[in-house]
Every structure is written in C-alpha cells, then in structure tokens.
Amino acid sequence: MKIMILMLAAGWCSLAPAQTNTPSPSNPPTNAPAGNAQQAPPAEINSDAADFDLNLHQAVYRGHVRVLDTQVKLTCDWMVVELPTAGGRLNHVLADTNVVVDFTDAKGQTNHVTAARAVYDYQVEGLVTNETVTFTGNPVAETADYIILSEPLIWDRAQNTFHLKNESIKPRHSSNSVGGTNASPALFLK
Amino acid sequence: MNFNMAMFCRAGGVAVFFLAATGGPAQQLPAGHARDFTSESYFEPPHEQQVKMKLTGAEASPLPGGLLDVKQLRLETFSLDGKPEMVVRAPQCFYAPLDGVANSSGQLELQSADGKFTVEGEGFLWRQNISSLTISNRVRTLIDRSASPGFML
Numbered sequence: 146m147k148i149m150i151l152m153l154a155a156g157w158c159s160l161a162p163a164q165t166n167t168p169s170p171s172n173p174p175t176n177a178p179a180g181n182a183q184q185a186p187p188a189e190i191n192s193d194a195a196d197f198d199l200n201l202h203q204a205v206y207r208g209h210v211r212v213l214d215t216q217v218k219l220t221c222d223w224m225v226v227e228l229p230t231a232g233g234r235l236n237h238v239l240a241d242t243n244v245v246v247d248f249t250d251a252k253g254q255t256n257h258v259t260a261a262r263a264v265y266d267y268q269v270e271g272l273v274t275n276e277t278v279t280f281t282g283n284p285v286a287e288t289a290d291y292i293i294l295s296e297p298l299i300w301d302r303a304q305n306t307f308h309l310k311n312e313s314i315k316p317r318h319s320s321n322s323v324g325g326t327n328a329s330p331a332l333f334l335k
Numbered sequence: 336m337n338f339n340m341a342m343f344c345r346a347g348g349v350a351v352f353f354l355a356a357t358g359g360p361a362q363q364l365p366a367g368h369a370r371d372f373t374s375e376s377y378f379e380p381p382h383e384q385q386v387k388m389k390l391t392g393a394e395a396s397p398l399p400g401g402l403l404d405v406k407q408l409r410l411e412t413f414s415l416d417g418k419p420e421m422v423v424r425a426p427q428c429f430y431a432p433l434d435g436v437a438n439s440s441g442q443l444e445l446q447s448a449d450g451k452f453t454v455e456g457e458g459f460l461w462r463q464n465i466s467s468l469t470i471s472n473r474v475r476t477l478i479d480r481s482a483s484p485g486f487m488l
Binding site: 185186187188189190191192193194195196197198199200204206228229230231232233234235 | 412414418420421445447448449451452454456465466467468469470471472473474475476477478479480481482
C-alpha cells in the first residue's frame with residue numbers, strides 16, 4: 146500500500162519537497178512554534194491522578210488529562226510520558242483514549258485532530274532527527290479547508306509532512322471527497 | 336523486584352540501623368519524638384554502596400503500628416553515578432519504615448534535579464521498594480520549554 150505524503154510546510158496547507166529525514170546540525174531542528182523557547186511558558190499537564198515510576202522515569206497520567214501549551218491543547222483519558230533525565234528532553238509520549246488535539250498553525254488557523262491514540266517520538270541518530278506524532282484509531286484531522294481521514298495519520302514534525310494511508314480527504318466546503326489515486330497532486334505527493 | 340534495601344536511620348542524633356529485607360536482623364524504631372531523621376536506601380549489588388534514595392524529615396513522631404508522623408518530608412533520588420535526579424517534598428506524611436511506604440492526603444511537590452520538570456498534587460502514596468509515587472488528586476505538571484520545545488505538536 147502506498148503511503149501518501151501530504152506536504153504541509155506552513156501549517157497544513159502548502160507544498161514542500163518530500164523527505165523523511167533531515168541532517169541535523171548541532172541543535173536538531175524542530176518545527177516547534179516560533180519564538181524564544183527560553184521565554185515561553187512551560188507546557189502544562191493536568192490530570193485527576195498520576196503514577197510516577199522513578200526507576201523507569203515514567204509518568205502515567207490518569208483521568209481528564211489535559212495538556213496546555215502555547216499553541217496546543219490536548220485532552221485524553223490517560224497519558225504516558227517518559228520523563229527526561231537531567232539535561233534531556235521529552236522523547237516519548239503516549240496519549241490514549243479519546244484523544245483530541247486542537248492546535249494553531251503558522252497561519253493562525255485552528256486545526257482539530259481526533260484519534261484513539263497519539264504517540265510522540267523524538268530521536269536523534271547521528272546527524273538525523275526523527276520527530277513524529279502517530280495518530281491511530283480512526284484519526285480525523287480537520288483543517289480550515291479539509292477533513293482528512295487516514296489510518297494511521299503520521300505527522301513527521303522534523304519535516305512538517307503528513308504521511309497518510311488509506312486516506313480520504315474531503316474539502317470542507319464540498320461534498321466531494323478525494324482519496325487514493327484520485328487525489329489532487331496539489332494536495333499531496335505519492 | 337528484589338527488595339534488598341538496607342536503610343540507615345538517624346533520629347534525634349541517635350543512629351538506629353535496621354534492614355527492611357526479610358530475614359534481616361531485629362529492627363528498631365525511634366522510641367520518641369525525633370528531629371532531622373534520615374533513611375537511605377541503596378542500589379542492588381554490585382552497586383550496593385551507592386545511595387539510591389534518601390528520605391529525610393524535620394521531625395518524626397512515632398504512632399501506633401510502627402508508623403512515623405513525619406513533618407517536612409524530603410525525598411531525594413539519585414542516579415548510579417551519584418547525581419541527584421528527583422526531589423519530592425511534602426509538609427507532612429505518615430511513613431512506615433519497615434514497609435517502606437509513605438502516604439499523605441496533603442500537598443506534594445516533585446521536582447527534577449535540573450528544575451525542568453515539576454509536579455504538584457494532593458494526596459500521595461510512596462512505595463519505596465519499587466520507587467513508585469502515586470498522586471491521587473489534582474495533578475499539575477509543568478515542563479520547561481527547553482525539555483519540550485513544543486509538547487508533541
């Protein structure tokens with residue numbers, strides 16, 4: 146099965162060359178929201194309860210989990226976070242059950258994603274940064290212009306590209322849907 | 336998990352040794368109100384000389400059932416190379432040294448040694464033998480931007 150790659154260089158809606166990995170300089174690039182990271186407020190996770198395994202450096206948040214970030218709001222039923230060691234950074238997060246994500250893209254447009262599960266992974270191997278968010282369990286992404294269904298829906302954050310499979314893309318203002326080989330090349334590349 | 340954890344407890348300036356492992360020597364607990372007590376646990380062999388966790392309290396009062404009413408709890412965890420990892424603070428808790436369990440319905444604050452990760456909540460259960468901390472209510476975690484440039488997204 147071919148994996149469709151939806152190229153969304155600025156937020157969700159513009160084209161860029163297809164890549165899967167990128168050479169990383171000393172500070173691996175990410176597509177984090179622009180701005181001074183040192184001055185931005187911290188990310189916040191709220192939940193009813195939580196379990197911390199200090200041997201495994203793992204936190205499990207349970208019940209009404211809410212993540213508040215400058216440009217992202219995420220809710221789910223439970224979430225597993227691999228706690229960074231001293232000087233490290235988050236490299237694995239699992240959000241599970243009733244995952245709802247609302248975020249504002251570079252154009253200031255609000256996007257809405259729902260799925261049963263979302264997994265964030267960050268890895269630096271040599272000079273290559275891999276940073277992905279994988280949505281599974283009937284993921285649906287609603288942008289200003291499209292409703293995108295894909296199983297899975299993988300966002301390559303390092304490249305700001307979306308990898309779609311078994312996808313269906315519907316314009317928000319039309320009843321016509323596009324998908325598979327009928328999809329517009331202006332929207333995604335095979 | 337093998338709970339072969341020797342603990343060293345100093346209470347009221349009198350050193351009291353006891354082993355939490357089954358089959359260990361007879362155990363003694365502080366008899367009265369104590370100040371500045373410390374309990375340490377160590378990594379398993381071959382790193383049994385390395386402190387894994389240090390629990391301290393400004394005051395400890397004995398309660399029935401071998402419990403201690405601890406004021407100003409401070410719990411520190413360390414990596415194998417001796418570097419501090421996490422610090423947990425609570426104004427009050429009940430600590431069962433023989434079981435290695437502490438709990439409270441009150442406030443708790445956890446902070447990573449580098450300060451990038453802080454957690455606060457109400458009500459907790461600390462299980463020393465598995466290094467597990469459960470926070471029961473209103474958990475709020477703050478992750479510094481340098482550890483999370485953009486949370487997931």
